[in-house]
Amino acid sequence: MAPQLRVFVPPHPLIQHWLGVSRDADTPSTLFRSAMTELGRWLTYEAVRDWLPTLETTVETPLASCPATFINPEVPVVIVPILRAGLALMEGAQSLLPLASIYHIGFVRDEETLEPTCYLNKLPASFDPQTRVLISEPMLATGGTIMAMMKELTARGADPSMVRIISVVTAPAALQKLADAYPELNIYAATIDEGLNSQGFIVPGLGDAGDRTFGT
Template sequence: MLDHLTIVKHPLVQHKLTLMREVETSTAVFRQLLREISQLLAYEVTRELDMTTKRIETPMQPMDAPVLDGKKLALISILRAGNGLLDGVLELIPSARVGFVGLYRDEQTLQPVQYYFKVPDALEDRLVIAVDPMLATGNSSVAAIDLLKQAGAKNIRFLCLLAAPEGVARMKEAHPDVPIVTASLDEKLNEHGYIVPGLGDAGDRMFGTK
């Protein structure tokens, strides 16, 4: 395992990912699986959150009990496919602040084009988790992290469903301080910049578009 990359090999994650890869899987089932798998991945990406204690009363006695420390974390969806991961993570962390980075990939150059950016305040004081199902070329992910750092974010993690070696390398080169959590490191990118074996276009499969 690479030091900046965590592959979540939990059996439930791997089983659900296989179902998502299958071409026959319907939009509704794909969407539900993405929500479920995102919660399992969120468990891993939040493993080392800062903790403190607070004084509480149980039915038996007072105690000093562990609670999350610091400002509420920020979840940043890289539109549009990031919203599928976002929904599941929000169920696990409903108090999180939410932001959106709108990027689309120019199909000729494979470079990202920004069209929207709206994020919570005080990013410098929050753990920021950027979510996007696919880390393919890495260009859009790098551009999104660039924008988040410009907005003040210092503690960033990247959560994706699938990663290609090319995307992981691109992210490490541009943002070596941003750890990546994924369910699978796939084989490669094809000539169109899609992950192989992959699962196709995550946004199209989630929203039923072509």
């Protein structure tokens, strides 16, 4: 059976609560950052459920031996926040994956053409094919930035089936592009919105996640 893009919208009340807080135009920047951190935490929790490699072993409790399961430290785990808005989700993700390596990449979108330009790339020269890569990107709108991100990752040997994306608000345009190009991907989002406006912003969305996070 051919792979098919999987988009998960976890029905978790905490995810829905913090989504509501982040959507509200009256939410101040400090509270918006808290909402992004919490969404990063809970979306990551859902994303790593069957994704992290584990080891089966035995430990000694104070009373007896018993089976134990640990995360395999020999398999690399990487978090890549897409600058700058992706930093908003990273704190929550990193709290659950404290040993993960963090690599930064930055894109800026031309507001006329809607095409992304990479202005910072700190990705390694290559990835082990078994590397687990978690991308944090609050908005998947036109799909231009996330497609450019995936091109950079796969050019360095990352396996799309080992990549997971956490995003707060997604739109069908971006999801369709990803489905066509990288059907092995798994995406964890707080919601899928109805579409985009003429400027390429998600509607109803939550505005500019980067500006609201950093108060600019």
